[in-house]
Amino acid sequence: MHRHADIIFVAAVAIAAAVPADAADRQMVSIAPGRLGEAVILLGRQTGSSIGISDQSLATLSTPAVNGRLTAEAALKRLLRGASASVQRIDANTWRIVRKAPLRPATKAAPAQTVPIAAPPPAEIVVTASKRDLPLPRYPGLVEVVDYNALPSGEAAAGTASLLSRVASLSSTHAGSGRNKLFLRAIADSAVAGPTQATTGQYLGDMRLNYAAPDPDLRLYDMQGVEVLEGPQGTLYGAGSLGGIIRMIPNPPNLARYGGNISAGVSAIRNGDPGGDLSATLNVPIAPERLALRLVGYGVREGGYIDDVRRGLDDVNRTATYGGRANLRFAPDENWTIDLGGVYQHIKGDDAQYADRTIGDLSRASSVAQPYSSDYALVNLRVERQWNDLRFISSTGYVRNILSESYDATQPDTPASLFRQRNRVSIFSTENRLVRDLDNGLGWIIGASYLESTSAITRSLTSYGAAPVLAQVIPGVPLYGGGLPATATGVRNSIREATMFGEASLELAAGLVVTAGGRLTNSRLSGQALDPIPLLSSAEIARAEAQADRNETIFLPSLSLLSDAVPGLTVYARFQQGFRPGGLAVDDQHVRRFSNDRISTLEAGFRKGLPGRDPIALSASFAYTDWRDIQADVIDRIGLPATANIGDGRIYTVEGRIAVRPLPALTLDGSIIYNDSRLHRPTPFVRALTLADQSLALPNVANLGGRLAIDYRRWISDDISMHLTGSARYVGTSRLGVGPVLGRNQGDYVDTAMTASVSRGPLQLSLTLTNLLDSEGNRFSLGTPFDLRGDYVTPLRPRTVRIGIDFAF
Structure with missing residues (x-):
């Protein structure tokens, strides 16, 4: 149902009021794929803009990833590309997102018709772990992408355990936080932790986390997302990526x-x-x-x-x-x-x-x-x-x-x-x-x-x-x-x-x-x-x-x-x-x-x-x-x-x-x-x-x-x-x-x-x-x-x- 009153997101308004900025300046913007409601909150925080939505049903529209040094206007246009909504500028630092009006008939003689609003195209998911930022449709393999919306603080506190509940092909030995061995796609060697290298490689950004040791089980607070690529991944990641x-x-x-x-x-x-x-x-x-x-x-x-x-x-x-x-x-x-x-x-x-x-x-x-x-x-x-x-x-x-x-x-x-x-x-x-x-x-x-x-x-x-x-547990x-x-x-x-x-x-x-x-x-x-x-x-x-x-x-x-x-x-x-x-x-x-x-x-x-x-x-x-x-x-x-x-x-x-x-x-x-x-x-x-x-x-x-x-x-x-x-x-x-x-x-x-x-x-x-x-x-x-x-x-x-x-x- 159409709402006449704007939905002004409190987080974006509060930040803009606390630290005024010129929205025409290019800012570093980093927004993962998701829904429009969450995306404008992040964009407001990152650019200092006040962003309202005139129709609450628009908040569920799918939006693509937006990254780069952009103005608030440019970032909004990327978010709404191909969607049934457009952006209106209120002042230098305030924007309103409105639903696009239906097309009018070409002549008054023709009977009035309303053109159905096309569904928005699916938001693009980019597999950055491919090291070439491949769109998911062009990645030749199995990948699970967990975006930031799926990791609330309760799951972030659980660390790797939260990923186990989301990825069917991921398993663990459950010996205890910080001492578990992780396995992907049934590439598992054994249960105990000896001097051998892990079968699953783990990375924070581009930095390798483990080699001849178990999962460090870092807590997943403030994560943009997690990507799980099934293996082997030897060409791009080398030794220790047998399972992925x-x-x-x-x-x-x-x-x-x-x-x-x-x-x-x-x-x-x-x-x-x-x-x-x-x-x-x-x-x-x-x-x-x-x-x-x-x-x-x-x-x-x-x-x-x-x-x-x-x-x-x-x-x-x-x-x-x-x-x-x-x-x-x-x-x-x-x-x-x-x-x-x-x-x-x-x-x-x-x-x-x-x-x-x-x-x-x-x-x-x-x-x-x-x-x-x-x-x-x-x-x-x-x-x-x-x-x-x-x-x-x-x-x-x-x-x-x-x-x-x-x-x-x-x-x-x-x-x-x-x-x-x-x-x-x-x-x-x-x-x-x-x-x-x-x-x-x-x-x-x-x-x-x-x-x-x-x-x-x-x-x-x-x-x-x-x-x-005199008895010996270990000989010698x-x-x-x-x-x-x-x-x-x-x-x-x-x-x-x-x-x-x-x-x-x-x-x-x-x-x-x-x-x-x-x-x-x-x-x-x-x-x-x-x-x-x-x-x-x-x-x-x-x-x-x-x-x-x-x-x-x-x-x-x-x-x-x-x-x-x-x-x-x-x-x-x-x-x-x-x-x-x-x-x-x-x-x-x-x-x-x-x-x-x-x-x-x-x-x-x-x-x-x-x-x-x-x-x-x-x-x-x-x-x-x-x-x-x-x-x-x-x-x-x-x-x-x-x-x-x-x-x-x-x-x-x-x-x-x-x-x-x-x-x-x-x-x-x-x-x-x-x-x-x-x-x-x-x-x-x-x-x-x-x-x-x-x-x-x-x-x-x-x-x-x-x-x-x-x-x-x-x-x-x-x-x-x-x-x-x-x-x-x-x-x-x-x-x-x-x-x-x-x-x-x-x-x-x-x-x-x-x-x-x-x-x-x-x-x-x-x-x-x-x-x-x-x-x-x-x-x-x-x-x-x-x-x-x-x-x-x-x-x-x-x-x-x-x-x-x-x-x-």
């Missing part, structure tokens, strides 16, 4: 406007501890249109819900996280952008997350506490230079990640013992690339990168007995008693990678694009035993380290064919490879080398429509993956994490998604993934753990997964909006590892969530419920690796309610 990559895109500093956001929430867990979260974002222009600083700080406390009956303690698995980000942007002119950023985050878990089903669904009996912690720091310099149709991007940074873990190592008839492991990871990386986006039938990228990464794992064993104990490692630690053998792995890569796309005919690329990598590997115990011979150590010190050169080709000749329909086929370098590991108190592994994937699929934009959007793909010399982190006979090549495998993957938009304000979304994985050529030591001719599924690969979601938005009045979301995700059955000991089942559960929020101008109130069904599903079947006899499970967090408030200024 996750790219988090933070909001950049705004060079023109002062502003920010504050959020707070409190949560309660059924039969558990309370929790809470607090965050603040501040954007400060230092020199208007030249220099600006953006700061983000946060703290999150997650209540515990596991009881330890042996020690008589309740809710032992509490977790606390605090951290922040800072980004300084300098734009000397419209062609240069220089960003200097930093990240710090600390995670402290009071105890392990697992329970023992023989005792209770949310209980266990441990002799000692098993705390863990993660210290993560990053600094990054990014420089971008823009020409007419060329872009040069240089990204250089350094990461330091220290993960400390502990496990109950108590054995029958021995005093309480604790095994500690600390993994110190450092990463230096730089990448420089020149890009021409696909235009006039030609697009390409060429670049070079260099990476140095070191992982140093140190170990110790502590007995709390009153005197030295004494139990001193009295809480004195004894050193166990550790390992250091280092790698230096120099790489050249390139990719080019050519439109052979209208709507037919072929893309070919390749990556040439030279890796220099070295390994070293740390604090070797006397039981190990010097000759054995020297022999293993000599094998680890080597040079490897590998070439990864890629090829894809895409057609979007039929409007709204994309059909593609692609071939891509990926790899991980080798290294050293300690296995049964022997220092041994593991070699590199390599993956090749053939994929074919299609996309029709855009989810949340078109009435119906469909996508599906089929992939065959060949995985050679699979690296896996395993548990040796002593109980220590180690890395070994377990053989060759193959994976068939089928994925499908349908998103239906029956009403402009309502979207129904469903997705499914089926995996058939086999370890068809296991190595001798794996065969020794299994029955003859037994077919083995790859560990941690669920055979079936799926997700159903609902999203509903509407305007209650001129300045009040409502947003409802709900989801249910099924995680199928998988096995912890290979062999009878690690072959226990896990998964086979449904996780549910619902969020309701009401916004009025800059203020938002929200209510979130997770695990609505209070399911007790098993997410991960490993407790302590020193006791593999127990029926250990990692349960879902019981039903949790959170009440939150957000305020933008």
Whole structure:
């Protein structure tokens, strides 16, 4: 219904009044695809303009991404391009968006007719993780794009867990925040965290977050969006992108406007501890249109819900996280952008997350506490230079990640013992690339990168007995008693990678694009035993380290064919490879080398429509993956994490998604993934753990997964909006590892969530419920690796309610 009174958005008006600006000046504008109502709020904040909408039904119109140094008028025109609305200028700093009038008949004699208002075209989604800013219809592969509207503060506080509930092909080991391993598209090696490289690459902007370490689980506050590209992605991202990559895109500093956001929430867990979260974002222009600083700080406390009956303690698995980000942007002119950023985050878990089903669904009996912690720091310099149709991007940074873990190592008839492991990871990386986006039938990228990464794992064993104990938990490692630690053998792995890569796309005919690329990598590997115990011979150590010190050169080709000749329909086929370098590991108190592994994937699929934009959007793909010399982190006979090549495998993957938009304000979304994985050529030591001719599924690969979601938005009045979301995700059955000991089942559960929020101008109130069904599903079947006899499970967090408030200024 037409409204005669303008809807003037409070946030935009307030900012404009607080800091007046000339709307004719060009400002840095960064707006993700979404709906017109949210877009004009952001545009008002970024340009200092007052923007009203004359008809509240226009607020639900889809809008494309708008980025660049623009005037408020130019940005509004881009937002409304092709839409059934136009912009009217009220004064130098005030604008009104109105519905376009229907066309009038050409002559008075003709009967009066009203021409129906055409539906707006679907907003363009740009896949920036492709490094060439490809529109989604022209990206040959599977990608999930989570925009900023889908990450309210409650989900931002949850970190990577919020992505698990949104991406059906993404899975985790659920060992605890900061120590989880993430897997995409069933490319999973194992459950425990050893010295091997991750199968899924993670990035903050253009900066690599991880290498030989688990997911750092950065909190997702103040994010512009998250892109998940299924792998392998070897051509553009190199080693460690076998399953794909996750790219988090933070909001950049705004060079023109002062502003920010504050959020707070409190949560309660059924039969558990309370929790809470607090965050603040501040954007400060230092020199208007030249220099600006953006700061983000946060703290999150997650209540515990596991009881330890042996020690008589309740809710032992509490977790606390605090951290922040800072980004300084300098734009000397419209062609240069220089960003200097930093990240710090600390995670402290009071105890392990697992329970023992023989005792209770949310209980266990441990002799000692098993705390863990993660210290993560990053600094990054990014420089971008823009020409007419060329872009040069240089990204250089350094990461330091220290993960400390502990496990109950108590054995029958021995005093309480604790095994500690600390993994110190450092990463230096730089990448420089020149890009021409696909235009006039030609697009390409060429670049070079260099990476140095070191992982140093140190170990110790502590007995709390009153005197030295003769029994041994780890051969060759004494139990001193009295809480004195004894050193166990550790390992250091280092790698230096120099790489050249390139990719080019050519439109052979209208709507037919072929893309070919390749990556040439030279890796220099070295390994070293740390604090070797006397039981190990010097000759054995020297022999293993000599094998680890080597040079490897590998070439990864890629090829894809895409057609979007039929409007709204994309059909593609692609071939891509990926790899991980080798290294050293300690296995049964022997220092041994593991070699590199390599993956090749053939994929074919299609996309029709855009989810949340078109009435119906469909996508599906089929992939065959060949995985050679699979690296896996395993548990040796002593109980220590180690890395070994377990053989060759193959994976068939089928994925499908349908998103239906029956009403402009309502979207129904469903997705499914089926995996058939086999370890068809296991190595001798794996065969020794299994029955003859037994077919083995790859560990941690669920055979079936799926997700159903609902999203509903509407305007209650001129300045009040409502947003409802709900989801249910099924995680199928998988096995912890290979062999009878690690072959226990896990998964086979449904996780549910619902969020309701009401916004009025800059203020938002929200209510979130997770695990609505209070399911007790098993997410991960490993407790302590020193006791593999127990029926250990990692349960879902019981039903949790959170009440939150957000305020933008």
